[in-house]
Amino acid sequence: MSHETDWERPLEQRAKIVVERLNAWYGPVHAIHDISLTILDRRITAVIGPSGCGKSTLLRCLNRMHEVQPGARAQGEVLLNGENIYASGVDPVTVRRRVGMVFQRPNPFPTMSVFDNVAAGLKLHSLLSRTRFADTVERALRRAALWDEVKDKLKKNGAALSGGQQQRLCIARALAVEPEVLLMDEPASALDPMATLAIEDLMRELVQDTTIVIVTHNMQQAARVSDKTAFLLANAQGAGELIEYGDTPQVFTNPKDERTEAYITGRFG
Amino acid sequence: MVAMTGYLLESAWPAITRLGVEFLTRVEWDPVQGIFGALPGIYGTLLTSVLAMAIAIPVSLGVAIFLAELAPNWLRGPASLLVEMLAAVPSVVIGLWGLFVMVPVIRSPIERWLGQSLGFLPFFQGPPFGVGFLAGGLILAIMALPILTAIARDSILAVPSSQREAMLALGATRWEAISQAVLPYARSGIVAAAMLGFGRALGETMAVTMVIGNGYRLTPQLFSPGNTMASKIAIEFNEASGDLYIGALVELGLVLFAITLVVNLLGRIMIRWMAPGQRVGAQQ
Structure with a gap:
């Protein structure tokens, strides 16, 4: 896919990230194999699949966090706005x-x-004065739907909040630097159902002006929250491959690949 | 510990009763006349230990960061071993090395250069003896280095990688992630290391005795020969005679004991105070 022509498309179909033949390894272990997909601007893309299918690895390749781990490397292209x-x-x-990135x-x-x-x-990288900080911090906390809960305890320890609040704090932290894309690695898996719903509502809000990629093994969550869904599965060698990628309703109601159908109907995974 | 304190109190009793509180504030130490003052010893102990920490903390923190975060895998084991082996060298051997290798270097060029370029400061005035407070502080720094480095390294290694990754994912460089996420998280361990090192420096005897020059005075001049409480006791205990003299030396030991106790307690309080709040969600 040529990126130049892509910008002539309607706004809602612009590509934000184009992944081309991406491979990643942990030492000798091949984690993902030849993945190519296009992530749309201002849309939520869910990456689903059973444990060990490489979905977190794929996510971490999108902001070069994969290589932070010792022995980890990646090969292929990830075009962010064409670069x-x-x-x-x-x-x-x-x-x-x-x-930006929000962790599990x-x-x-x-x-x-x-x-x-x-x-x-x-x-880390701002010449803003403290007062501008205050504005940006407040805006980030508001966008993360946390402001009303913490506005009176801004000086309190961040680790003293509840689990759901901590995760929204981490989202606010990521939003404060105004990233173009927000990667979320099972952001609700350690949270209770109420906190999970709060995060999902928040994602729908945030996607108005950012692009979100979320890894989840909760299929209801993927179906509820995402516009596009990518289904990954480990091949015979254990490396994750992209089995199916499409609009979320289509993937969940009318999957093209029988392995996708088997997974979403709960026959394995 | 109670029994030991009791014994020390008993032996020191003649000195405590006869010398009174003045023992702590007097500057003279004249066994012939029966005048004993602990102040220069207390001063020497604190001065050399503070000097040692001022040198050892930055160095060991640097080494610990290197070993835990930056060194390639193949280097970590051998380099750590080397640092830890330093702790196994008997202190008398370190003292010998200090006296014959380090002291001449300190005399010239180090003290000569410091005297010439920074001689307007009271610390760097006076003749460059070589042996003295500066040599004592340096030898203590070397001796405190292994434990400081080992504990600081371990507390850095104990920082969950999620903390490092959180900072990296915000667009931090490797060094920013270390200085803003890893070190703050590890700070209680680093303070613990500093306190242990300080405690060790306060009580260390043999190596310091060999390089401190056996003076007994209250001076800001770092080149001046001095004594710590521990080295004073070690030097004079053999020749001490009479209840009062022996009592005064034992009382010196008691004071040292009290100071180390206070430092350790303070260290514990600081560690508790600095520990990262509740670690909810901060685990790996």
Whole structure:
């Protein structure tokens, strides 16, 4: 797919990220094999599949967090707005500023206050004054639907919040640096059903002006929240491959591949 | 510990009763006249230990960060071993090395250079003896290095990778992730390391005795020979005679004991105070 022509499409169908023949390894272990897919701008793309199918690895390749682990490497192309983030000379630090990430378990910085947690990314690369910080922090907390709950305890320890609040704090922290894309790695798997619904509502809000890719093994969640769904499955060698990718209603009601059907109807996984 | 304190109190009793509180504030130490003051010893102990920490903490933190975060895998084992082996060198051997290798280097060029370029500061005035507070502080720094490094390294390694990744995912460089996420998380362990190192430096005797020059004075000049409480006791205990003299030395030991106790307690309080809040959700 040529990226230039892509920009002539209607807004709602623009590609934000184009993955081309992506392979990733952990040491000698081949984790994902030849994955190609296009992630649409301002849409929620869900990546589903059984454990060990490489869905988290795929996600971590999209902001070059995969290579942070010892022995991990990736090959192929990931075009962000048409630029290959794996091209030589691209600094992964600048990629991660544009593509934020929320992890499976809430990981606020326990030595920092709520405010400082949200401001952590701003302090890294911003010449803003403290007062501008305050505005940005408030906006990020509002976007993460956490402001009303924490506005009176901004100086309290970030780790003292409840699990669901901690995860929204981590979302606010990621949003504060205004990323173009937000990657979410099973963001609700450690949360109770109410907190999970809060996060899903939040995602629908956020996708108005960001692009979201979410990894989940909760198929109801993927069906509820996403516009596009990618189904991954490990091949005979254990490396994850893309089995099916399409509009979420189509994937869940009328899957093209029988393995997708088997998985979503609960016959394995 | 109670029994030990009791014994020390008993032996020191003649000195405690006859010398009174003045023991802590007097500067003279004249066994012939029966005048004993602990202040220069207390001063020497604290000065050399603070000096040692000022040198050892940055160095060991740097080594610990290197070993835990930056060193390639093949280097970590051997380098860690080397640092830990330093702890196994008997202190008298370190003292010998200090006296014959380190002290001449300290005398010239280090003290000569410091005297020439920073001689306007009171710390760097006076003749460069070589042996003295500076040498004592340096030897203590070397001796505190292994334990400081080992504990700091372990507390850095104990930081969950989720903390490091959280900072990296915000667009932090490797060094920013270390300085803003890893080190703050590990700070209670690092403070514990510093406190243990300080405690060790306070009580260390043999190596310091060999390089501190056996002076007994209250001076800001780091090149001046001095004594710590521990080295004073070690040097004079053999020749001490009479209840009062022996009592004064034992009382010196008691004071040292009290100071180390306070430092350790303070260290514990600080560690508790600095521990990362509740670690809910902060685990791996």
